[in-house]
Amino acid sequence: MPEYVMSNAWEQERRRLAYLEEMADPATQRQFTTIGVTAGWRCLEIGGGAGSIARWLSERVGSEGEVVATDIDTRFLEEIRAPNVRVLRHDASTEPLPEGGFDLIHARAVLMHLSARREVLGRMAAALKPGGWLVVEDSDVFTLSLSPPNPFRSLVEKSIAAVGRVGVIDWSWGHTLPVRMAELGLVEIGAELHGRFFQGGSPAAQFWTLGVRQVAPAGLAAGVVVQAEVDEAVKWLADPKALSCSPGHVSARGRKPPA
Ligand SMILES: C[S@@+](CC[C@H](N)C(=O)[O-])C[C@H]1O[C@@H](n2cnc3c(N)ncnc32)[C@H](O)[C@@H]1O
Numbered sequence: 001m002p003e004y005v006m007s008n009a010w011e012q013e014r015r016r017l018a019y020l021e022e023m024a025d026p027a028t029q030r031q032f033t034t035i036g037v038t039a040g041w042r043c044l045e046i047g048g049g050a051g052s053i054a055r056w057l058s059e060r061v062g063s064e065g066e067v068v069a070t071d072i073d074t075r076f077l078e079e080i081r082a083p084n085v086r087v088l089r090h091d092a093s094t095e096p097l098p099e100g101g102f103d104l105i106h107a108r109a110v111l112m113h114l115s116a117r118r119e120v121l122g123r124m125a126a127a128l129k130p131g132g133w134l135v136v137e138d139s140d141v142f143t144l145s146l147s148p149p150n151p152f153r154s155l156v157e158k159s160i161a162a163v164g165r166v167g168v169i170d171w172s173w174g175h176t177l178p179v180r181m182a183e184l185g186l187v188e189i190g191a192e193l194h195g196r197f198f199q200g201g202s203p204a205a206q207f208w209t210l211g212v213r214q215v216a217p218a219g220l221a222a223g224v225v226v227q228a229e230v231d232e233a234v235k236w237l238a239d240p241k242a243l244s245c246s247p248g249h250v251s252a253r254g255r256k257p258p259a
Contacts, residue, residue: 017050019207047110101129130259140174143195143248174250186254200242
């Protein structure tokens with residue numbers, strides 16, 4: 001049984017992932033441009049979701065390159081029509097990574113959901129070619145505390161306090177990525193951290209609303225939150241007068257030393 005508490009099978013998940021892509025793709029593409037992703041690279045996209053990054057990489061690496069795009073649920077990735085993209089149903093927690101060595105391995109908003117995140121990060125670093133790049137991006141909740149108290153913030157903080165009961169999401173993992181990459185022997189490490197203030201009703205607010213609705217059943221079933229708290233947070237997120245800082249987004253890169 002996958003431990004991922006969200007699900008690509010949820011009727012609104014495509015929409016939620018589209019909001020994520022809209023918000024996060026610019027930072028991801030900046031990392032790729034910085035490291036110089038180019039024609040002929042062999043790339044591994046882990047937990048590719050709705051596929052915007054696999055598509056972007058496919059265009060960048062061209063016909064001489066390859067993008068292996070994995071997910072435990074490949075329903076959206078299978079829509080990609082590009083001869084240099086290979087879609088693989090694959091569980092990064094339990095299965096070995098595809099072999100052959102990669103110039104780039106990327107995972108965004110995936111490892112924070114896996115209890116084996118540290119081991120998976122190690123396997124990703126090991127699967128790089130000499131000189132290859134690892135780009136890993138995950139959330140870190142601490143920027144949420146920059147918000148004045150609000151129903152969304154209190155719902156998230158309460159769920160985190162009870163994290164063991166609502167799943168394995170680690171909301172404090174993102175900021176550790178640069179140090180963990182260094183511990184794995186990677187070099188040329190760099191990272192960006194983004195916090196985003198958003199108003200109720202905005203695309204960011206809609207992304208968080210859908211996230212709340214995705215995980216609410218697990219939180220309710222575990223008795224961590226009550227329906228009135230979920231309803232209040234959702235109502236608040238729709239109010240144009242509401243203003244909050246989101247959890248942060250950490251985008252980290254490191255390179256396997258060239259041979
Ligand atoms: C929050 S979504 C992020 C999607 C995409 N990386 C993005 O940022 O747009 C997490 C994705 O990871 C996938 N996933 C969850 N657990 C996984 C695992 N153990 N191995 C591979 N993919 C996994 C989910 O199915 C989902 O598509």
